[in-house]
Amino acid sequence: MLWKFNLQFFAGGDDKTEEPTSKKLDDARKEGQVAKSKEIPSCLCLLAMFLILKFWAGRMGSQFIGVMKYVYGDLSEYAKFYEGRMPATNMFFLFRSMIYQIILILLPVLLIGFLVAFLSNLVQVQWNPTAKPLQPKFSKMNPLSGFKRIFSLNSIVELIKSLVKVGLIFYISYSFIRDSYMVLFSFYDIPLMQAIGLVGELVSDLGIRISAFFIIVAAADFGYQKWKFHKDMMMTKQEVKDEYKNTEGDPQIKGKIRQRMQEASRRRMMADIPKADVVITNPTHYAVAIRYNPEEMEAPYVLAKGEGYLAQRIKQVAGENDIRMVENKPLARMLYHNVEIGEMVPPELYQAVAEVLAFVYSLQGRVS
Numbered sequence: 001m002l003w004k005f006n007l008q009f010f011a012g013g014d015d016k017t018e019e020p021t022s023k024k025l026d027d028a029r030k031e032g033q034v035a036k037s038k039e040i041p042s043c044l045c046l047l048a049m050f051l052i053l054k055f056w057a058g059r060m061g062s063q064f065i066g067v068m069k070y071v072y073g074d075l076s077e078y079a080k081f082y083e084g085r086m087p088a089t090n091m092f093f094l095f096r097s098m099i100y101q102i103i104l105i106l107l108p109v110l111l112i113g114f115l116v117a118f119l120s121n122l123v124q125v126q127w128n129p130t131a132k133p134l135q136p137k138f139s140k141m142n143p144l145s146g147f148k149r150i151f152s153l154n155s156i157v158e159l160i161k162s163l164v165k166v167g168l169i170f171y172i173s174y175s176f177i178r179d180s181y182m183v184l185f186s187f188y189d190i191p192l193m194q195a196i197g198l199v200g201e202l203v204s205d206l207g208i209r210i211s212a213f214f215i216i217v218a219a220a221d222f223g224y225q226k227w228k229f230h231k232d233m234m235m236t237k238q239e240v241k242d243e244y245k246n247t248e249g250d251p252q253i254k255g256k257i258r259q260r261m262q263e264a265s266r267r268r269m270m271a272d273i274p275k276a277d278v279v280i281t282n283p284t285h286y287a288v289a290i291r292y293n294p295e296e297m298e299a300p301y302v303l304a305k306g307e308g309y310l311a312q313r314i315k316q317v318a319g320e321n322d323i324r325m326v327e328n329k330p331l332a333r334m335l336y337h338n339v340e341i342g343e344m345v346p347p348e349l350y351q352a353v354a355e356v357l358a359f360v361y362s363l364q365g366r367v368s
Contacts, residue, residue, distance in 0.1 A: 016234035021243060024233060035229035036124040039161075039218035041117040043211055048116045050207030052109050057200040063105045071098050124222070154228070161221060168213050176206045269304040269341060273314060274321040276303045278360045280332045280353075281325055287311035288335040289318065290345070292357055299344045300353050305336050324360045331356070 028034070071094060177184075180202060187195045235243075273279075276289035277300075286307055292300035306314045318325055331352050339345060345353050 016231075016236050018235045018237055018240050020230070020233035020235055021240065023243060024235065028233060033229075034125040035226045036121065037218055037222035037225045039214070039221045040124065041120040043214035043218045044116050044120050045113050046214065047208065047211035048112055049109065050204045050211055052112060053200065054204035054208065056109075057197070057204065060105055060109075061196065061200070064102075067098060067101045067105070070101075157224065161217065164217060165214070168217070169210055172210050172213060173206060176202075176209060265341075266310070270313065270317055273304050273317045273323065276318065276323050278356055279314060279318045279323055279325045280335060280356060281311070281315060281327050282329050282332045283327045285311060286332040286336045287314040287318075287325075288332055288339075289314060289323070290335075290353060290357070297344070299347075299350065300357065301344045302335060302339045302341055305339075305341060307336065324363065326356050326360065328352070328356060 183198065183202065187198070190198070273289050276291050278290050280288045280290060287305065287310075288302060289304040290300050291303045304314055315325060317323075331349070334349060335345070335353075339349075
């Protein structure tokens with residue numbers, strides 16, 4: 001038995017071969033879809049935290065010890081005063097004071113972490129606040145869509161990225177502990193506070209090394225996110241056509257509207273030809289109808305003009321209305337190419353047009 005497979009089933013529809021338009025990129029940005037890596041803020045925050053721990057751990061430790069001394073000192077005083085039974089209200093105020101002082105100690109660290117995360121995201125995607133990603137989307141509740149996301153290329157990349165991070169943490173930690181194991185054995189011979197300071201220094205050094213390696217992972221992830229975003233934004237030829245229709249209008253409809261406007265303008269122009277004083281011709285290629293009334297206008301103006309078939313129609317209408325036609329090839333060409341319908345003749349052509357009008361007026365017995 002022969003089995004027939006329809007390979008189109010595996011095809012992803014129309015190929016996205018066209019570059020994304022600026023409109024699609026702007027719409028995606030408004031929806032909160034931008035190329036950014038979540039690893040960059042994470043690794044930079046981690047690096048900032050361990051740097052703070054390395055250079056500020058001693059001061060923070062002293063502050064924490066001061067808080068503990070304050071709390072336990074007050075507890076002993078309360079115990080003596082109340083004969084071992086401390087009221088709940090006093091305990092609450094003491095506990096609240098302790099929490100408040102701990103927050104003050106940690107506040108600079110938290111602010112630096114927030115600032116690093118904010119700036120790292122700002123550098124990646126610029127300033128573009130939007131609440132669209134927070135809006136619920138029922139399409140995400142579709143089990144089929146969820147299944148596709150689980151087994152998508154992005155999920156595979158995230159899995160590989162997680163395995164790489166775990167492997168890096170294990171390798172860096174193992175190498176660091178292997179090189180520092182002699183320091184760990186010295187904890188038996190040093191005072192407690194010195195041992196605590198040494199542990200803080202070792203932890204901060206290890207954290208800085210891990211963060212530095214994570215920056216490499218974050219840079220690679222950022223490049224992948226840029227490539228993936230560009231690939232997702234690619235468009236099919238049909239999408240480009242549809243977008244053009246939606247923004248600029250259907251080219252066929254616009255062409256028909258333009259054609260009708262031209263026809264209406266041409267009809268008005270042909271209706272005005274009987275008012276002309278003269279039609280200057282090429283004689284076969286161009287025809288320009290000129291009108292001049294000294295009482296109403298400062299200079300002659302172009303009443304109608306045409307080329308080819310339209311020039312023949314102008315001459316035909318002029319003949320039907322006994323409008324004089326004068327052949328002047330250079331003048332007809334200059335007027336056609338340089339003066340629009342309804343515009344006055346430019347000063348550099350006054351003399352040539354005046355001579356034609358004078359000639360026509362002399363034939364008609366009029367004084368120019």
